[in-house]
Amino acid sequence: MIQALQKQRPSNNCNLRTNWEPPPRGWVKLNTDGAVWDSKNMAGCGGLIRTYDGSWVAGFTAKLGNCQVFQAELWGMRHGLQMAWDLGVRRIIVETDSAEALDKLNSMELTSQSFNSLVREIHSLKNRPWEILFQHIKREGNQCANWLAKNSLRKNYGFNFIDNPHVELQKLICNDCQGRVTH
Template sequence: MGWIQLQSDGSVLAQTGAAAAGGLLRDHLGHCVEAFTCNLGRCSITAAELKGAVEGLKIAWNRGYRKVHLKMDSTTAIEIIRNRENEDHRHGSIASQFRQLLNLEWEVKIDHVYREANFAADYLANLGHDFHFGTHNLNVRDSGLVQWLCHDVLGTSHERSVNMI
């Protein structure tokens, strides 16, 4: 009770380098109360992951949520956030923005979530490629989003192809 869950994800298209991010806020019952997507232009996948989380935290703060549990499927992004001494890192400026948000008067927990439980955020991140540059709030009843929310709750597995070298 009293906590909101923020799930975020990033996406970069290999052929163009176009980057996007997206995420959603869920209440204590697991209901989606807010969804967003961002077209980021061009950046690395780690930068997209971090920028998606920053945008989600800004939305949570602006909506008045003061207890946020952020879940991301990028262990690299989480490591950058937690490594406070690494301002010279190539993602240091984004990490600095992140830490400024964390220093506000609220409680934020950050945890890793497996990709199989983050399909809705992945869907929103990929959707960002279809929007103009910037952050866009979305209808939480979007049929595509609802489908992936169900997958997250049920933990439905999906086959993946992995390139072997």
């Protein structure tokens, strides 16, 4: 579906940014986030894929049920990577505001905790024949994924594919493309 236009590889060494930046041509960017609604014991995640010019490719929400925000963050990455693979993406930058999730993915140490199966699934997805980079971004730069994660809490359980963004999300995407951060 998405073809590489140039053989340009983005840098994995970046300063922590507060605004969204597009990927290089030939790459797409997947932003993911998790959310927990403590009073209802409810968690969810969301994410979106965009091209070098900020154009929407696809998005998702997933209502998860009761879990920790760390697990919701991992579910967001797992669902987003599977969606990207299914869409034919083969050059992807995954961005999250969860330093803890990135640290866990980069760690070779697996304990008996329940989220390790998620980490293994993400590693399995990561090891497929594609180019993939993981990056950390501040929460302010991850506002679209954050909107989707919060919105997932109002959806049906399970994975919900989104081929066209909601009007409110379109405004956030526009802000991202213009380098504006809203609070």
